[in-house]
Amino acid sequence: MSRSKVAQEILALREEIREHDRAYYRDAHPTISDQEYDGLIVRLRELEDLHPDLITEDSPTQRVGGDPLEEFRSVPHSVPMLSLDNTYNAEEMRAFDQRVRRGLDLPEDAPPIEYAVEPKIDGVAVALRYQGGRLALGATRGNGVEGDDITLNVRTIRGLPLVLPKGAPSELEVRGEVYMPLAGFLQLNEAMERQGLKQYVNPRNTAAGTLKLLDSSTVAARPLAIAVYTLVNADQYNLETQLDMFRFLGDLGFPTQGAELCRGADEVMEAIETWGDRHPGLGFDVDGLVVKVNHFNLYDELGATSKFPRWAISYKFPAEEKSTKLLDIVLQVGRTGAVTPTAILEPVFVSGTTVSRATLHNADEVERLDARIGDTVVVKKAGEIIPKVERVLLNERPAGAKPFRYPKDCPSCRAELVREDVLIRCINLACPAQLERSVMHFASRGAMDIEGLGEKLVLQLVREGLVKDVSDLYKLTVEKLGDLERMGEKSAANLVMGIESSKQQDLARLVYALGIRHVGSQGAKVVARHYQTMEALMGADESELEALDEVGPVIAASIHEFFNRKANRDLVARLQTAGVNMESLETPSEEEPLLAGEIIVVTGTLEKHSRNEIKALIEKFGGKVTGSVSKKTTFLIAGSEPGSKYDKAQTLKIPVLSEAEFLRRLGQ
DNA sequence: ATACCTCGAGCTCC
DNA sequence: CTCGAGGTAT
Structure with missing residues (x-):
């Protein structure tokens, strides 16, 4: 067969396979049998093996990656992956509707709000970034700010387009839920049973475990599926509503569950009831519904609380x-x-x-x-x-x-x-249980993040008397560890290395790790950023602490009291002697705090900056960004086509600046 | 081969 | 709180 003939057949096969993928995964209507489908893949692979130069990255045969990974790379999210506030009954859902209406200053008799209602699949959330029209990155949610790079694994999920059709935006990011359909889960378990292996307990954990397999060829053999539910920054693609967005995602070839339009709380509740009846027969686990305000142009005005957007909420079905x-x-x-x-x-x-x-x-x-x-x-x-x-x-x-x-x-x-x-409290400061828990806290991920130091090890270290306070961790050696149970040379060396590298952690983590009452990771960050060194923080007086943003009387008193105790000061001294870093590594903003005390709201489309950039800029200069205009707002930055925030600023007589005026004020 | 450990995923309640 | 994966110990 001539080379050009082969090339032709390859292209035709790929197109055919993609069509079947779309029919199967997006439309849930398979057009051929699994055997026939596999036959197409086999034929394509044969031809590609014959002419390896014709293999392209987007070929359906290329979903499976090469060698297993050593570990996952951590990647930052472009926009934090937040969760939604929850409701559990009709009353709370109506309260949400009321909050939305009030947030938009709607009169009582205004027409009902349009909501997009979609099923919330019980799976694992992922972010997918496309660059140049190709799937470039897949990441887990992680802590919401940073996740694991699982690109090779998500590539194996059939039905997820590796390449977007012509005319699609070249850069975009979507988010969705990776899950294991019930039928696939049952088949997988049958196969496990046949091979005499342990069966999996539920589809969710299996899907989560599968995504974290280091060998993507095993992932490819597992029946994962995905439903995409968000296009990041959807309003920048000329889309106006959630329903538009779902149509757009579908046109790009993404599998979605779509959304149903409901007008007002009553229709939302009806949808919830029908979904509640329907979800057992869907073929995958659904733990509730997501209700979003349909029109994007209302989002800015509704804004967000510190944790959740105010324009969406999830409804959880009653628990078993x-x-x-x-x-x-x-x-x-x-x-x-x-x-x-x-x-x-x-x-x-x-x-x-x-x-x-x-x-x-x-x-x-x-x-x-x-x-x-x-x-x-x-x-x-x-x-x-x-x-x-x-x-x-x-x-x-x-x-x-x-x-x-x-x-x-x-x-x-x-x-x-x-x-x-x-x-009920045990007030014995030398209580061994308390020591065990404080060492665990010290080593934990949000604190000093000492890799390899888990619960059992801490118990052993404390019981053997090797660790009497957290500073003793830094005196451990491979030889001393060798006496412990289940502690070979490799484990000991790994642990010593983990402890050693924790010496370089930021002051904020150290302050949090000390376990000062009422000082969580957030509070620790605030005081570390302000004082920059442990020495300065230890010398801080109570009223000075209390004057800090986000530090109240309780936290201030607690920090003051902690460092007033000699035992605590001695502990810090021992940590310092051991070589633990005592300084903030986060360099404070170089800029003059020109915007200190300002509470700023941004509306409309800006020319030079994205919303995130302008927000970062404001924070860099010491200002604060909030989502909605109120009496406390000190000024509004308005771009073109400002929304109702502009009108609200006018009525409240709050100054309005253009983007250019604002930048001039910063001397940029 | 099996047993134990750590880690991270789901993220509510107090 | 429980599960699955991966690594190390036995």
Whole structure:
């Protein structure tokens, strides 16, 4: 066969395969059998093997990558991947509608808001970036700001276009949910059983595990699917609504679940009911619905809270409930000495996993439930994840079950327990359980991030007396570690290396790692950025701390008290001697804080900067950006076609600057 | 080959 | 809170 003939057949095969992909994955209407489909792939691979130079990156045979990866690269997200606020019933959904209407200053009799309602698939969220029309990057959500680069794995998901059709924007980013359809999951488990291997428990965990396989050829053999639900910065593609966006995504060849248009809260509730009835038969797990305001031009005005956008919300279907026996209530001592009760349950399968323990939070909760050992309790999973003891079935209570009584002394050190409001606390500073928890906290990911130092190891180190406070970690050597159980040379060397590299962490992480009460990662960042060195922070007085943005009296007092104690100052000194970095690595803004105290809102389309750039610029100069105009707003930056924020600024007599005027003010 | 450990995914409640 | 993957120990 001549080369040009082969080239022709290759092109034709690729087009045919893509059409079948679209029919199967996007339209859910397979047009040929699986065998026929595989036949096409085999034929294409044969031809490509014959003429390797004709292989292109976008060929359906190229979905599978080459050699397994060593590890995943971490990549920053272009726009943070946030989650949505949740509702659980009609009342909360109506309250959301009311908030939207109020946020838009709509009169009572205004027509209903249009919402786009779509199913929320229970899977793993991913971001997909296309460059030059090609799939260039796939990433997990990670912490929302940074995720793992799983490009090679997402490439194997059939139905996901590797190349966008001609005329598509050359740069774009979409987000979607990767999941495992129930049929595929069952088949996979049958295959596992045939091979005498362990079966998987639920499709969600299997999908999540699959995406994190280092060898993409194994991923390719797993039945993953994807539904895309967001086009990042959709308003920049001449799209006006969520429904437009879904049409656009579909035209680009993305598989989507689409969305249904609902006018007002009543129609949303109707949609929720029909979806609630329908979701068991869909062929994949759906844990709720996402409700978004349909028109993009309302988003700016609605803005966002610190955590969620105000123009969207998710509705969670009622969680599955199961009853089981409460076998025991055990107490756990936390880092601060707080003693929390945990329910030990007879294992029961609920919402996809076997639950055997559940937190009871505090003494009040145990009292409220009146949970007694031996009781039959109803368990469900909040948000499909966290097990919760919902209530006690009183008519099943065995005779003689006694109310649960807190012991008088600490389960770890036998010191007397003290009641502070709802909390029961062990106030023995030398309590070993507290030391264990504080070392774990110190090593944890958000703190010093010491790789390889997990719970079991910390327990051993503390019990063997090798670690009496966190500074002892830096005295560990391969030889000393060698005596521990399950600690070979390799593990020891890895751990010592992990500890060594933690010396270079930023001051903010160190401050957080110290475990000062009421100082979380956010508070630690604020004080570290302001004081720059541990020395300066230790010398800070209370009122000075309290004057900082986002630091209130509680945090200020707590920090002050912490460094007032000699034991704590000594600990810091030992860490410093060990070589732990005591300075902020985040260089403070070089710029004069020209915008200090300003609260700025941006509206309309700007010429020189994107919204994110202008926001970064404002923050660099010490200003604050908020989403909506209020009395507190100090000025508005308006681009072309400003929305209702402009009018609101006018009525509130808030100054309005153009982008150029604003830049001039910064001397740029 | 098997057993144990760490990590990260889902992200609610207090 | 539980699961799956990957790595190391036994």
